[in-house]
Amino acid sequence: MNPLTPRTRIKICGLTREADVDAAVTAGADAIGFVLYPKSPRAVTAARAGDLARRLPPFVTPVLLFVNATADEIAAGLAAVPQALLQFHGDEPPEACTAPGRPYLRAARMAPGVDLLDLAARHPSAQALLLDAHVEGYGGGGKAFDWSLIPPGVPCPVVLSGGLNPASVIDGVMHVRPWAVDVSSGVESAKGIKDAALMHCFCQAVREADARVAQASAGT
Numbered sequence: 001m002n003p004l005t006p007r008t009r010i011k012i013c014g015l016t017r018e019a020d021v022d023a024a025v026t027a028g029a030d031a032i033g034f035v036l037y038p039k040s041p042r043a044v045t046a047a048r049a050g051d052l053a054r055r056l057p058p059f060v061t062p063v064l065l066f067v068n069a070t071a072d073e074i075a076a077g078l079a080a081v082p083q084a085l086l087q088f089h090g091d092e093p094p095e096a097c098t099a100p101g102r103p104y105l106r107a108a109r110m111a112p113g114v115d116l117l118d119l120a121a122r123h124p125s126a127q128a129l130l131l132d133a134h135v136e137g138y139g140g141g142g143k144a145f146d147w148s149l150i151p152p153g154v155p156c157p158v159v160l161s162g163g164l165n166p167a168s169v170i171d172g173v174m175h176v177r178p179w180a181v182d183v184s185s186g187v188e189s190a191k192g193i194k195d196a197a198l199m200h201c202f203c204q205a206v207r208e209a210d211a212r213v214a215q216a217s218a219g220t
């Protein structure tokens with residue numbers, strides 16, 4: 001699925017503290033997610049997301065995660081973090097995802113019967129499909145899904161998510177070959193509390209997976 005580059009991009013999601021943002025960047029994250037979903041244990045306000053996003057250096061992308069937010073809530077997020085990529089993780093129809101006129105990731109809550117090809121067709125302007133496990137509460141559940149549910153030929157980049165951690169991400173990258181991986185629970189020491197050592201281990205594991213993929217490709 002990622003024939004162009006052996007460098008899998010890394011998004012770390014659900015950051016709430018300055019030190020965690022700095023540690024995620026130091027660890028090598030390409031994107032940092034801020035959860036603007038009030039029911040999440042990782043929720044931040046738009047203003048707080050703005051403060052945290054201002055710490056990011058060039059070439060590290062802030063991502064604003066929404067679950068069934070109103071247009072005003074999305075606008076408030078974008079006013080605070082104008083350069084953000086949007087992540088829609090609820091039941092938003094395509095027109096709600098395109099209405100802000102911004103690049104976005106469309107989350108798919110993976111379970112038997114989910115038709116990813118149909119979802120991709122309904123979101124031709126999504127930058128990527130983000131594949132998460134189907135969990136209660138929409139996401140951030142630390143639960144993996146069955147990667148064999150991903151059909152061949154998804155016509156857009158795939159972000160692999162759902163229960164990844166420093167141990168499982170190597171298999172995930174090697175099996176799915178996603179454009180990027182996204183992690184939240186798997187780099188936390190407690191619900192909603194990121195752990196600098198785990199974020200470092202996660203990013204190192206992704207680089208290890210990339211090296212193995214490159215080695216496997218060279219051998220074929």
Ligand SMILES: O=C(O)c1ccccc1N[C@@H]1O[C@H](COP(=O)(O)O)[C@@H](O)[C@H]1O
Nearest residue numbers: 013040139140141142161162163184185
């Ligand atoms: O992080 C949350 O609290 C959250 C809440 C509601 C929807 C999505 C959420 N996070 C996203 O969930 C996936 C999987 O996270 P995990 O690694 O299994 O904990 C990830 O894409 C987060 O961006």
